[in-house]
Amino acid sequence: DTEVTQTPKHLVMGMTNKKSLKCEQHMGHRAMYWYKQKAKKPPELMFVYSYEKLSINESVPSRFSPECPNSSLLNLHLHALQPEDSALYLCASSDEGSSYEQYFGPGTRLTVT
């Protein structure tokens, strides 16, 4: 199984809502990533978890809160978002050793109204 799954595919939320994005992989990868991608731009790294510990936080606003409950799951909790946070949120995973190849999920398209 070389798949990274993300739910939901689409999400519309108001600025006062609390919602969560979910990412799952069953490849035994030790690193998981959250990216934000605006239209016609490359992905921007938000967070990296390595061995279930937060290893990189790219100065992301606190209204985005990552969580790694176990080695297969990665969540992104959203609260009090702004319309400019509307974007495609991509999850990825990778392993160590000879291959750091990142496997990306299909993304969650988020619209903040």
Add this chain to the structure above:
Amino acid sequence: KNEVEQSPQNLTAQEGEFITINCSYSVGISALHWLQQHPGGGIVSLFMLSSGKKKHGRLIATINIQEKHSSLHITASHPRDSAVYICAVRYYNTDKLIFGTGTRLQVFP
């Protein structure tokens, strides 16, 4: 100046044409990735290179470590190859990828 430069930014081609997309970077890296993204879609990893050349079907990726340059070639292009192609590099001892700005390819029948 972006750490990873791609050219061209936009590319149109007729079906069957040979296509080359270029990527250059400024400092030593542990690996370079070529990624593909269809409109509105997720990202697919095409190649990961640290030296030499790799081939998969009609796609060929090469890297010249001394020149800090990589190319992605598509032979016998097809409309389904229309997508954004992104070059990304990984430096040593980090999980972080540095992305290029992407090349938008359109192949017309």
